[in-house]
Amino acid sequence: MAELVSMRKAYGQALVELGKANPDVVVLSADVSNSDHSYMFEEVFPDRFFNVGIAEQCLVDVAVGLAYSGLIPLANTFAFLFATRAVEMVRTHICYGQANVKLMGAYAGLSDSFDGPTHHSVTDVAIMRSLPHMTVVIPSDPLGLAKLLPQAVEWPGPVFFRLNRNEVPVLFDDSYDPKIGEAITLRPGDEVTLICAGLMVSRCLDAAEVLAGEGIGARVLEMHTVKPLDVDSVLQAARETGALVTVEEHSIIGGLGGAVAEAASEAHPVPIKRVGLADKFAETGPYFEMLDRYGMSVEDIAAAARQALAAKKG
Amino acid sequence: MHYHSEELVRELSAQAQAFRIQVLEMVYNAQTGHLGGALSIAEVLASLFFHHLRLDPARPDWPDRDRLLFSKGHACAMLYTAMAHRGFFPVEELRTFRQLDSRLQGHPDRVKLPGIEICAGPLGHGIAVGAGMALALKMRGTKPSSFSAPSGRASPARVYTILGDGEINAGVIWEGAMTAAKYHLGNLTAILDYNGTQQTGATADVMPTEPIADKWHAFGWHVQEIHGHNIGQILDALDRADEVHARPSIIIARTTKGKGVSFMEYDHNWHGMPPNEDQYEQALAELQEELKQWQN
Numbered sequence: 001m002a003e004l005v006s007m008r009k010a011y012g013q014a015l016v017e018l019g020k021a022n023p024d025v026v027v028l029s030a031d032v033s034n035s036d037h038s039y040m041f042e043e044v045f046p047d048r049f050f051n052v053g054i055a056e057q058c059l060v061d062v063a064v065g066l067a068y069s070g071l072i073p074l075a076n077t078f079a080f081l082f083a084t085r086a087v088e089m090v091r092t093h094i095c096y097g098q099a100n101v102k103l104m105g106a107y108a109g110l111s112d113s114f115d116g117p118t119h120h121s122v123t124d125v126a127i128m129r130s131l132p133h134m135t136v137v138i139p140s141d142p143l144g145l146a147k148l149l150p151q152a153v154e155w156p157g158p159v160f161f162r163l164n165r166n167e168v169p170v171l172f173d174d175s176y177d178p179k180i181g182e183a184i185t186l187r188p189g190d191e192v193t194l195i196c197a198g199l200m201v202s203r204c205l206d207a208a209e210v211l212a213g214e215g216i217g218a219r220v221l222e223m224h225t226v227k228p229l230d231v232d233s234v235l236q237a238a239r240e241t242g243a244l245v246t247v248e249e250h251s252i253i254g255g256l257g258g259a260v261a262e263a264a265s266e267a268h269p270v271p272i273k274r275v276g277l278a279d280k281f282a283e284t285g286p287y288f289e290m291l292d293r294y295g296m297s298v299e300d301i302a303a304a305a306r307q308a309l310a311a312k313k314g
Numbered sequence: 315m316h317y318h319s320e321e322l323v324r325e326l327s328a329q330a331q332a333f334r335i336q337v338l339e340m341v342y343n344a345q346t347g348h349l350g351g352a353l354s355i356a357e358v359l360a361s362l363f364f365h366h367l368r369l370d371p372a373r374p375d376w377p378d379r380d381r382l383l384f385s386k387g388h389a390c391a392m393l394y395t396a397m398a399h400r401g402f403f404p405v406e407e408l409r410t411f412r413q414l415d416s417r418l419q420g421h422p423d424r425v426k427l428p429g430i431e432i433c434a435g436p437l438g439h440g441i442a443v444g445a446g447m448a449l450a451l452k453m454r455g456t457k458p459s460s461f462s463a464p465s466g467r468a469s470p471a472r473v474y475t476i477l478g479d480g481e482i483n484a485g486v487i488w489e490g491a492m493t494a495a496k497y498h499l500g501n502l503t504a505i506l507d508y509n510g511t512q513q514t515g516a517t518a519d520v521m522p523t524e525p526i527a528d529k530w531h532a533f534g535w536h537v538q539e540i541h542g543h544n545i546g547q548i549l550d551a552l553d554r555a556d557e558v559h560a561r562p563s564i565i566i567a568r569t570t571k572g573k574g575v576s577f578m579e580y581d582h583n584w585h586g587m588p589p590n591e592d593q594y595e596q597a598l599a600e601l602q603e604e605l606k607q608w609q610n
Contacts, residue, residue, distance in 0.1 A: 026453075050449065050497070058442045058489035065446020068424075068431070070377075071454075073446075088436055089486075093443065097424050097433040 002169035002202065010142035011104075011163055012040030014149045015074070019045045025153060026066055028052060030059040030077040036106035036163070038076045056081040060089035060101070067099040072153055078112070079105030079162060083124035094158045095131045102152055103128075103160045108138075109198065109249030110282055111165035113290045117281035126254025128160040129227045136226040137180060138162040140201035141171040144178055148224060151180045162198065166287055169202040181225050183233035189219035192305045192312075193237035195260055196247040197223050200275075200296065204247050207301035218305055226256050231263045238268040243308035245273045247301050249291070252276040271311035273304035315553040323545045326364055328608035330356035330545070333399070334574050335601045336408065337391045342594045344412045346420070350584040351389035351478055354509040354542070354569040359396040361548040362474065371401035374428035378471045381447050383432045385440025386478035386507060387421040388586070393430075394418050402429040438484030440475030441504055445494040448473045448502040448562075472501045472556065480512030483521045488533065491562075495534030500559035503552070504535075507542065509571035513585045530564045542567025574601050 018025050019041055026048045033039040033051065042049035052058045056077050063073035075082075082090060082103050094101050105124060112119040128136050137152055137159055139145035145163070152159040159180075171186075178184060186201070187208050194204040201222050208218040219241055221233060238244060244264060246257035257274035264270060275296060282294050291297065333356050341347035363369075367380045384393045391411060398405045403417070410416035417427040421435030432443055451469040481487065494502050508526065510517050517523060530537045536558040540547040548567065555563035571585075572578030575597040589597055 047453075052489070052493045053496075055486075055489035055493070057438075057486040058493055061439050061442030061486060061490065062446040062449070062493060064439075065443040065448070066450045067446075068443070069447050069450030069454075071450055089439070092433055092436050093439065 002171065004167035005142045005170050006167050007142060007145060007164040008037040010145050011149075012037030014146045015041040016044050018150060018153055019048065021150070022072065022153060024070070024072045026050070026071050026073050028059055028063050028073055028075045030054055030056045030081070032077055032106065036076050036104065038104070056086040057089050060086045061093065063101045064089070064093040064097070064099040067101045072100060072102065074102045074104050074153070076104045076106060078119060078121065079108035079124045080119065080121035082160065083121065083127040087127060091131055095133045098133060099158065100156070101158050103158070105160055105162045107165040108162040109164065110277070110290050110294070111199070111249070111287060113287040114284055116284040120282055122251045122277050122282070123254070124160070125162065125226055125248070125250050125256065126258060129254070129259060133157055134227060135159045135180065136162065138197040138224055138226060140198050140222060140224060141168055143170070143172045143174070143176055144224060147176065147178055148180065155180055164199055168199050171202055171205070178224055181228050181230060183230040184222045184224070185219060186222050187218070187220040189217040190241055191217045192243040192245060192309050193219040193221050193241045194245050194247055194301060194305065195221045195223050195234065195237065195256065197226060197256055198249050200247040200249055203296065203298050204301055206298045207305065210298060210302045211305055216305065216309065223256060226259055229259045229263055231267070234260055234263045235268050238264045238270045243271045243312040245275060245301065245304045245308050247275040247296070249296060250276050251279060253279055271308045273308045275301050275304050315550060315557070318546055318549045322365065323549075324608060326360045326545045327357065328605065329364060329399070330360040331574070331601065331605040331608055333360060333392060333395045335598065335605065336395045338589070338594065338597055338601060340391050340395070340408055340411045341588050343409065345588045346412050347391050347588060348388040348586045349391070349589070350511065350571040350578060350582070351386055351507065351509065352392035353573045353575065353578065354571050355386070355389055355392050355476060355507045356573070357543050357545055358476065358505055358507065358548055358567055359392055361545055361552065363396040363400045365549060366552045367474070368471065371429070374402065378469055380471050381431045381444070381473045383434075383440045383444050383473065383475040384422060384430075385432070385434050385475050386437065386481055387434025389478070390422045393422065397429055403427070437478065437481040438486045440477050441487055441494060442490030444473045444475040444502050444504070445490050445497065445499055448494070448499040449497055451501055452499070472503065474503050474505065476505050476507060478512070479506060479508045479510065479517050479523060480520065482506065482523060491530070491533045491535065494562040498560050499562045502562040503555040504562070504564040506564060506566045507569055508566050509569040511571035511580055511582045511585070513582060515582050526566060530566070534561055536561055536563040537566065538564070539566045539568065542569035543573060574604055576600060
């Protein structure tokens with residue numbers, strides 16, 4: 001098993017580095033800074049940190065005002081709150097009004113597992129992805145976070161940056177070089193492609209290993225940017241492997257699976273299986289066990305790959 | 315506080331009345347738009363655009379401009395009229411209001427029309443977005459990226475936001491009010507168009523807001539109550555608000571929805587309905603009659 005490292009700590013450290021590198025960066029919180037670790041920025045840059053209280057709509061609006069004034073605000077709260085309670089502010093000012101705000105969606109997916117479905121964020125990608133001008137980025141390990149976050153800040157426009165709460169497997173070394181908007185082939189394969197993001201990348205790498213043991217060559221394509229989707233890489237995978245499996249810590253409706261299905265079905269239809277949370281709420285429990293229970297285990301991924309492969313051979 | 319001459323007051327009053335006529339024509343010609351809340355805010359907008367605000371229509375992105383966030387976006391026919399006459403764009407462009415290819419969208423669009431500070435229509439955003447702008451102005455000087463430099467000075471610009479009285483039903487108004495007080499945003503002034511009427515009825519019936527002044531006091535704001543169609547009172551209140559430094563300021567402007575047209579006043583049905591030909595003629599006659607009084 002790979003080493004586990006806290007995404008929250010990695011995030012706090014990355015924020016501090018950003019603060020040092022770019023004086024225009026300001027950080028806002030809706031009073032969860034000790035949860036998401038944005039308090040680490042506050043400790044170093046107290047004059048550039050604003051806590052608006054438990055008021056997520058206000059959080060987004062204040063960030064908009066700062067952005068319209070030329071600063072680069074990183075607004076912090078739980079991912080589901082951006083995508084539900086504050087989404088009108090996101091749509092009207094950030095997307096329609098084109099405010100250069102970066103939304104730091106903490107505790108995404110099922111990663112706040114013990115707090116239960118009220119805190120799980122399983123529709124955020126679908127909601128954010130549907131908004132014009134929005135970019136959606138999901139790092140899959142601490143190094144991916146550290147390399148993608150500065151790019152999100154430099155990106156010309158709003159970004160929804162989806163963050164995991166927990167300790168996650170370390171996948172990459174310094175040679176890993178992600179670029180927003182460009183998918184990365186982490187493992188070659190010709191028979192089926194696992195397209196994945198976030199924590200599910202590590203599970204897809206494990207599933208590919210299982211499939212290799214059965215003689216099945218599974219490509220693993222990390223789609224750390226769900227929007228703008230790297231359509232070329234999706235279509236290349238469709239053409240070259242003829243079967244796709246999308247794997248995400250999100251509802252199977254409208255997220256990465258939806259994006260890939262939209263792209264492939266229009267330009268190069270192939271069998272597609274979507275791995276993720278079915279159209280339901282989960283429950284309270286330990287994180288990794290919950291992912292297994294709700295259809296996102298390594299075996300679920302391998303099974304979906306076998307099904308897609310079978311459908312291809314029809 | 316500055317002295318405001320009788321001549322200035324008269325001039326701005328006439329201007330506000332002329333704007334009402336322009337807005338009536340815009341909404342009549344387009345057969346769509348919101349008259350009631352536009353007619354109630356004429357004097358406030360005339361006072362801001364033609365006297366109080368620090369702005370340069372040729373440089374809508376001037377860093378030291380005052381920001382006006384027109385939060386009650388549905389009443390934008392009056393905002394567009396004031397902006398056009400102030401020189402932000404040709405007055406003839408007002409004819410394109412709410413039509414395809416127009417910069418004068420049904421609700422204000424900051425991307426399409428330079429000079430608009432905030433997209434508005436969904437209500438409640440003026441104070442919280444304004445607080446963000448006021449924070450930024452306090453933090454940084456006028457040069458890009460200078461706010462952390464030792465020589466950086468706070469910008470002299472101020473932030474103004476115009477709210478509807480129905481609008482303050484929205485919770486984010488009060489979230490923003492607390493935030494502005496917490497950060498001592500003396501450079502933020504809200505003007506409440508307290509016309510007493512919202513889309514489906516009297517404000518007192520739909521969602522009672524009284525005691526309105528007490529509410530804002532309790533939220534830590536400096537509060538003034540004025541007659542919102544009296545230019546002298548508006549100008550004085552704006553000056554007083556500028557002199558408040560440690561806390562945000564609100565001017566509760568008591569106004570009349572549909573002001574100046576007898577059959578529209580206090581009638582919520584004129585919130586978003588265009589007049590027919592007969593109604594237009596009568597409204598025009600009444601507004602012109604009033605204008606003559608200011609011009610004499």
